[in-house]
Amino acid sequence: MIRDDATQAQVRAADPGTSTWLSANAGSGKTRVLTDRVARLLLAGTDPQQILCLTYTKAAASEMQNRLFQRLGDWAMCADEPLREALAELGHDGALDDDGLAMARTLFARAIETPGGLKIQTIHSFCAGLLRRFPMEAKVNPQFQEIEDRAAELLREEIVEDMATQDQGGATQALTVVFTGESLNTFTKEVIRHQTAFEHKPSADDLLQLYGLPAGFGDADIERALFTGEEQDLLDAMIPLLMASGVNDQKMAKALAEVGELTMAALPKLGAALLTQAGTALKKRPAKAVATAHPAESEALNDFMLRVEEAVMAQKTLNAVRRSKVLHDFAHEFLARYAQAKQVRGWLDFDDLILRTRALLRDEKVAAWVLYRLDGGISHILVDEAQDTSPAQWDVIRLLAQEFTSGEGARSDTLRTIFVVGDKKQSIYSFQGADPNEFDRMNAEFKEKLTTVGAPFSDATLEYSFRSSSAILRSVDLTFEGSAAAGFVPDQMHRAFHQDMPGRVDLWPVIPAATKETDGDWTDPVDRVSDTHHSVVLAQTIADQIAAMLDQNSTARIPFQKQRGGPFFMRRITPGDIMILVQRRSELFHEIIRACKQRSLDIAGADRLRVGAELAVRDLLALLSFLATPEDDLSLATVLRSPLCGWSERDLFRLAHDRDRKYLWEALREKADHVPETLAMLTDLRNQIDFMRPYELLERILTRHQGRARLLSRLGQEAEDGIDALLSQALAYERSEIPSMTGFLAWAQADDLEIKRQIDSGSDQIRVMTVHGAKGLEAPIVILPDCGQRKITIRDEVLEIGETPVWKEPGDVKPEAIEDALAQRKDAEERERKRLLYVAMTRAETWLIVAAAGDLNSDGSDWYTTVSNGLDKAGTIDVPSALGVIRRYETGDWTAAEAQQEARVQPELANLEPVYSEKITSTPKRKDPLTPSDLGGAKALPSPDALDEDTAKARGVYIHAILELLAATSPDTWSECITAIPAPSELPRELLPDAQAEARRVLEAPDLSWIFAPAALAEIPIHAQVGEQDLIGIIDRLVITDDVITIVDFKSNMRVPKGEEDCPEGILRQMGAYESAISQIYPGRTIACGILWTATATYTPLSQKLVREALARAA
Known part of the structure; x- marks a missing residue:
């Protein structure tokens, strides 16, 4: 089969018969090579369990596994000739008989049925699995x-x-x-x-x-x-x-x-x-x-x-x-x-996974046993993104592969290979321990070991880019010419696979630094950047240019191919074609997003978000703070102004102004008729806070009270990521701590959690992200706005001189050893910053735009000057524009004919049976369990001295708490204990002494002592079925004797009935429900009911007939 040079290089690199060290340029198809090599190993008869593929991220592992399964699945369904063509394209040049084709068709089933699945995983996942397999030898908890x-x-x-x-x-x-x-x-x-x-x-x-x-x-x-x-x-x-x-x-x-x-x-x-x-x-x-x-x-x-x-x-x-x-x-x-x-x-962190595995494989007492067990399981090791592998991770790989060159593993009849692919030019993760120099050092070490035992070993490169146009690739080569120290090998040039693809690199004029910023409106947030600041001006400029590109009348077009290998046509630009990359999430990052949203451009939002800084999260935490502490006026005001309640500034002012030093919550309750919906939501949540865990209460806010819908409608769909992250944090908190609302608030507010939003590249939205976040991604148009002055500042407190940690000294004058260490760190960061620019430039397919605002570095080390110097060598043309003169380097025919791009194929919907496709006219409503308060009826007799409902309820709760807690203690300690019992915030302080005295009179009444006897049960939760409805409630006191079971409920009503015939209907219905429930729990026993009136310290028995008739009226 005749192949082009680029494909032939990939086929050679994927040859499973030799160990290969592959240096792959950006966009050269290394993921395909990895997938091809695994497929060819399987074709060669390798057991899937003997293959270990280590990737840098879980996303990369998932993508590679999906590609492999897709290919193997296609083979399983292929006819003979298409399968032969597919295998020939893969690199199998020999003839395949029917048995060979049949074996290829079985690979999908073999891969699926492999115990534990194919080992395509991150090195951390592999180490975690190894430690769980050998916990005794590794001295770790098996359930870590x-x-x-x-x-x-x-x-x-x-x-x-x-x-x-x-x-x-x-x-x-x-x-x-x-x-x-x-x-x-x-x-x-x-x-x-x-x-x-x-x-x-x-x-x-x-x-x-x-x-x-x-x-x-x-x-x-x-x-x-x-x-x-x-x-x-x-x-x-x-x-x-x-x-x-x-x-x-x-x-x-x-x-x-x-x-x-x-x-x-x-x-x-x-x-x-x-x-x-x-x-x-x-x-x-x-x-x-x-x-x-x-x-x-x-x-x-x-x-x-x-x-x-x-x-x-x-x-x-x-x-x-x-x-x-x-x-x-x-x-x-x-x-x-x-x-x-x-x-x-029983915890291990990510570093522990690597270090414990390294220690396990170094331990002479157990290493041989572990390697023996692994020896039968791993014969081929593949390492992806090797340039970002840390020295400790390389140690693990070296120890895993040591049997390849010693003992039985070195025998010529045992095929064992290592395949390493990476690109030093893309090593940008030094903050995670990556050292690009290790890539070359490990290459030399493995080459020496493998060639010494006669094992085949080859160095290979992939120079062709299947992604970028020749204009972009030539600009890259000229920009980094002479940067060998940063990992740019002079003789490893970039070649465009699509030589005729039109491409261009634009260098926008620098927006000068603002000399004086205008004063903003006094109502603006104090941290808002002035509209005249150069970062804001650049963000507005970028948004304007994108809007012009996307405008229906725009003449801007980009190239595309209708079919692979065919000619290039031009098409309109869509939002999904544009990717904006910054070095860090500075003011410019947020201003670009804001400017795009102001112009109603379809933008995906930030690629990462700090959970605690999200408006939706702050609104929810403010609501939780108010629920935990109703006296927190600021939190309540925040909630009222948030989308959860939707109040205006005028509404809030009317409530807060002239409220006579009352708490805002008290003022709100007094205006119940004006804001029934808001008060109903807050009252419901206040009633539940003592009985629900943080996660449950958040779900109640978001679901029952439509908090999620309200927040998303105001803040946009991207707010959902922050909401979901807060819910995840609530679950994480409940797994590791004793759940309490105040504890969760302290946990959440002290956290600085940052999450990565999964932005779908197929969502047809403008993407704004950091260069680190864009690793592995691509777009037809890439804009680099953050190319101006950037100083290198070493913020670490701990440095290393040689391999010894030392403290970075404060002040401008430092010891020479520290100055040397700092200089080395700065040089390393400067080299990494060049590699970061390389990654940024090579994300572009056809059109790269470079911009800057503010000052440039005096030494020319900023990105803008670096790219400008490279374009000087390429030769540019000046293009007048609304921005000023744009310097442009361009190749290919940008005047090619325009064609309509094929619409994305929508998945075909299956024809469902009518029973599945018919619309449900109504959804059965789930019946919530009843509580005694749901049974209706008056709970108290009319009284001119009665307190308002909330105060009366708070007073009753307080008296109940005193009766429950003091009954279990010695009377000698009552005076001390009663002051330690917290009172509800709704109960005025001046009513506390009267409530305390009332509770003590009840406890000291001789006629009521049987109710508080040690054998009596207190605060008994019940759940029973009354008619067709579930009932839940709490019985204050349950006295069980051989003859009778007595249900006692405490009531703190100000006016006490003369007898059972005067008892309020609501109380009778409640006691009827309790009597019905206890009768089901204790069938055949005599059940008695009664009310203990705390105001008079008296007990009123209620007849069974009376309470049952009242319950029947409720039904």
Whole structure:
């Protein structure tokens, strides 16, 4: 079969008969190569269980598995000739007989039926499975769970708190003296990230030598080098001379006069007097006239200044050593406690999965056994995105593959291969431990080992891009020419597979930095960026240009192919063709989204969202805060103005103004007739807060009270991701903590959870995301707006010198060792930033737009200048536009004929039986269980002294609580206990003493003592069927004797009936329901009912006939 060069390169790379190290350019089809290689391994008769494919993300694993199953599934249904063609295209050039075709058709079933499924997974998933398979050998809990970020953060905080309370004068106290960071949580996270390096605890001399100081060096050595004994005489002589000289000399003299005794304590003052802010000796001191008149003294002063300079730096270095010693002391104890805490809880974090697996495979006592068990299971290892593999992950891969080149695995009759594909130019995840240099180091190591035992090994490259046009690829090559240090190999050029595809790169003119921003409206949020700010102007410009592209009258077109290998035609631009990529989610990111929405452009929204910052989440948390604390006026006001209630500013003002110092909730209840819907929702939720877990209450808000629909209708469909994330957090909280509303609020509000929104590339919406988030994606048009000035700032508190963690020193003047470490980090970040630009540029298929706003880097390291320099070599044309002059590099025929793109094929709907397709006229309404309050009837007799309904209910709840709690305690403790019982917020404070006295009179009444006897049951929940309806309720007191079961209900009515015949109808119906339920629970027993009236401390029995007749009336 004749293949083009690009396809032939893919076929060679997918050859399963040799180990291959593949360097693949962006868009070169590496996923296809991986899939092809697995398919060819299966065709060669390899057992699916012997293949291990490690991907970088779960999404990549899922995509690869789906592609493989799609291909194998197609083979299973193919006729002979189409199957032969498919296998030939895959790379099978030999003849296939009927048996070979039949075997190919069975591969789908074999893959599906493989125990545990095909091993196409992330390395973390593989390590988790391995640890669960060998928990005893790995010394882990067999039921371990992977710790969530929030739980890990809380655990770190708990450990630091324990260390602080238990540590007297130890590591934590020393840390508080030297810690200068902004967040202790961020610091402990850094410590964990460097945990492998912290395993070796250096001695004081080790740290001294690390900083370039001799062993045993201390303050005394600095003092000996600084003071020779003649300095005081020198200063005494020079101060008068300097005072008689110029202004600068006088300033030095005054500073020297304040130094005092020349000891080490005087070093800071000496430094302030004799050194610059950069820590170097002052130049041209003393002035020329003094130096000429007193040369010996002047030379001695200059010599002293140099010694002070050296002493100050030595002191800084010595302090850095001491700080790093504190760092190691703290880290050693913290990491030990952290590991122990995780072990007790059965938790492992992502780093643990890798490190525990590495330790397992390194353990000489068990490694041979584990590898023996795996040896029969893994014969072929495939590694995707190898450039982003960390050193620890490479160690795991190396240990898994060590049997390939030793023992039975090295025999010539055993085919074992390793396939690694990656691209150093796309290594952009150093913050996750990735090191692109490992890609080459591991290549050399595997090549040496495999060739030594005679195993075939090849290096291969994929240079052809099936994605981008030649204009974009040539711009990429010229932009990164001479950037070998960043991973760009000079002889590895990019080639466009579609040579005739029209392509262009546009360089928009830079929008200058705003010199002065106009004042916004006083009603604007304080953090809103001015409309004249250059970021806002650029965002508005981008939105305007996109709107012009999408306009019905626009002449803008992009190329497409009707069929593979055919000519290119032009078509209209749709929103889904456009992808906007930024370096980070700064103001520009949000302004672009806002500007697009203002123009009603179809945009997908942010690719990531911070859950706690989402408006929908903040509205829901405000509602929960109010429900937990009704006195929280601000939270209630927030809820009323939110989409959950939909109030206007005027509505809220009318409620809040002139309310006579009442809580907002009290004022709202007084206006029940004006806002019945709002009050009904809030009252229902207030009634449920003590009985529902956070998740249940959130679901009630979102479903029963249509909170989800209201939020989405106002805030847009993207708000749904934040709502769902909050629900997930509620479930996560309930799994790890004792559920309470206040606890959940503290959990949620302290969290900084960020989630990734799955934006469907087929949704035909404009996508705005970071370059990191766009890895693996593509679009016909890519806009890079964030190409201006970007300074490199190292925010980490912990650095590494060699392999030893040290503390990054505060201040501008740092020890030389720290400066060198920082310089290396900045160089590494600068190289990674170039690779990030490469990833961004290669997302584009036909049209790349580069823009910038504000200042550019003075050294030309910004993206805009970098691309501009590359386009200078390509040769551009100037295109006048509304933006100014656009520099354009263009290839191909952009005047090709226009054609209509075929509409997307809609899936064919199956014909269903009428019973499935007929519309249901009505949905049966689910009957909620009844409560006693649902039975109707008056609950109290009319009384001129009666309290309002809410106050009366709160008073009753309070008295019930006192009766329940004090009955279980000794009377001697009642006075102390009664003050500790919380009262409902709706009950005025002045009514508390009367309610407390009323409850005590009941408890002290001799005639009622049988109700509160120890054998009596309190607060009994019941669930029974009354007629055709379920009933739920709580019986205050149930007294069970051999003769009779008595139901007692407490009532705190102000007016007490004279007898059972005067008892309110609602109370009779309630007692009838209780009597019916207890009769079902205790059939054949005598059931009695009665009311305990707390106002009079009396008991009224109710006849069975009376309560049953009342219940019948309710039915």
